[in-house]
Amino acid sequence: MRASHYADASKVLEDLLKLDPSNYEAWRLRGDALVQLKRYDKALISYDKAIGIAPTQAQAWMSRGEALRLSENFDEALKSYDKATELEPKYAWAWLSRGDILRRLGRNEEALQTYDRAIALEAANAWIWINRAHSLNSLNRSEEALRSLDRAIELQPEGAWGWIIRGDILAQLGKNDDAFKSYVKATEADLTNVWGWVGMTDVLETLGEFEHALQVCDQAIDATPSRGEIWHRKGRYLTQLNRLPDALAAYEKAQKLYAAADDVTSERAALLSVRDIKRRIAEKRSGAKPSFEVQVLREVRSYLQKDPRQDPFKIIKEREQQCNHYFTRPRTIKASDSFITVLRRWNSYTPKLPNREAGKNGGGYFLVWKGRGIVIDPGFDFMDNFDKAGYSIQDIDAVVLTHAHTDHTADLESILCLKYEEGKQLGRFPKIDLFMNLGTMHKFIGWISRLGIVGDIVTLNVGQVIQQPDYGLILRAMQAKHSEIISSDRCVGLVFELQDGSNTSLRLGITSDTSWSTKIQEQYEGCGLLFLHLGSIGENEFDDSIPIRSRKRLYDGEHLGLIGTTRMIKAVAPQLAVISEFGEELGVDRCCIAEVIDSHLDGKRCFTGDIGLKIRLPDLAIHCDICDCFVDHMSAGTLKQRNQVVYYCSSHTTQEILDKQDTGIP
Secondary structure, three states: OOHHHHHHHHHHHHHHHHHOOOOHHHHHHHHHHHHHOOOHHHHHHHHHHHHHHOOOOHHHHHHHHHHHHHOOOHHHHHHHHHHHHHHOOOOHHHHHHHHHHHHHOOOHHHHHHHHHHHHHHOOOOHHHHHHHHHHHHHOOOHHHHHHHHHHHHHHOOOOOHHHHHHHHHHHHOOOHHHHHHHHHHHHHHOOOOHHHHHHHHHHHHHOOOHHHHHHHHHHHHHHOOOOHHHHHHHHHHHHHOOOHHHHHHHHHHHHHHHHHOOOHHHHHHHHHHHHHHHHHHHHHHHOOOOOHHHHHHHHHHHHHOOOOOOOHHHHHHHHHHHHHHHHHOOOOOOOOOOEEEEEOOEOOOHHHOOOOOOOOOOOEEEEEEOOEEEEEOOOOOHHHHHHHOOOOHHHOOEEEEOOOOHHHHOOHHHHHHHHHHHHHHHOOOOOEEEEEEHHHHHHHHHHHOOOOOEEEEEEEOOOOEEEEOOOOEEEEEEEOOOOOOOOOOOOEEEEEEEEEOOEEEEEEEEOOOOOOOHHHHHOOOOOOEEEEEEEOOOHHHHOOOOOOOOHHHOOOOOOOHHHHHHHHHHHHOOOEEEEEEEOHHHHHHHHHHHHHHHHOOOOOEEEEOOOOOEEEOOOOOEEOOOOOOEEOOOOOEEEEEOOEEEEEOOOOOHHHHHHHHHOOOO
């Protein structure tokens, strides 16, 4: 439909709305017409009118998201798609659109999960598989991306786009022959899709076969003569062959076609090329040689302008904006939110061994009480885990550090760096409070004291009671027996007294790294939720020739080990115990430890603490990874799945959990 037709449709709908201003469908369709006319601000007004009339209609939220996407307001577009999926959870296209926005924001892990939600609803939709391949490729999972495209092609063999994206990925992998064959398949499927032809010419350009590329351009022009992109490509190859007058004519033709299509960005790019060729022709006639700087600039611009739809500055700006979108992601936690989530898997140095497979993460914890976000011991990979869990850098209000070992502090610098960049992007610098034991204070004080984003800096000394009314809690620093290089025996454990007015709703204990002793154990009495750092299991722990109460039977003098962990759970008797801080040598065997302990508890529970365990506070409900709900901790279950532990409610069968995890659905 031509622009004039959309303008006519918009006028007819306006007349109708004068007679019936409460007509939901008319407001929505008027918004659709205005989107086609690229009048996005007015389209949003129409969609908001439609939503005001029928707020539970998912289609208006979908269309609103599309207008926001096209106007490059990605964060707000995501909110609209979220609302559409909330209103209509089985709306596959809404999940697809949500995934596309997440991909544009560079949040490809989340995008992939969203595409898989869409596939679960509409597995025969080729577009979902195609867009899923984009995210997989962005995550350097090219083989999986190609398999996803094969599925799309199987579903829609007559479509060109599956072949085109397949060719793009193969070309990135340097498989030029296979890429060329895919682009040929695309043109066979649809002669008028210019991007199949463009892909063929790109491969030939990579191989330096400019004459052959020109032949393909002429074939493409016969098939789709009104597309400026192919004329633009022809100008590039004629320039490479030093046929400047012909190149000028091709660029001028591209410029006219872009103008006719109202493609302002590409028209400007073609105009820059026209001016460049005119200068080259003039230089050739005069015999003047361009300066070194001009030669470099021309070649770099030519490289950056390989896609004729873009100009060099737009390409760079878009990439920069994609990075900066990270900082504009709004706060995800609400004032009513209270939970703690585990964002760590392995302890010690092993997460930083090079060339590891996926799932070899360290990390930390994220505590939220009454809407305030507190990071605890952010070790290796914490920020990656934090981001993949869907949180925003704006969610972090404070960081607590129990000791100076790198696997508990590695990402502190990343957090502070990102908070500083957040301030630059938003034009304001929210303060972040730091609570640190003496060792971490020695380690970081010279640096953090100069940062303008740091608010309160509080030293954690054993026995100290820190009243924090701004956070609605009391923090107690507990003794821990664990050696630090910087400050020997000054490590601390933590007890958070979560306050509801003047009353304590819950005592939350985190032992951090410590060996066991009766004195250590007694500090955590009264904790309803207790996180215990096991470390690993020592050979002596299983040696029955050593008395069970002998200190020689204990693990290593630095961690609780299996005996110390079981003693503390038995003595403290928390409603929920979470065993965390595992050595990687335990592998999936770590899960059986909690399962065995759990089987011996009466009216209480014990879970393995793995990335993704989310516990609502103060009622200790467990988040189900399958259906995104909270369930009483007494009825929650766990399942080992590859590197991770899956937490689920009793409404799911084991096979259902395995099936959904295989598709990547969270």
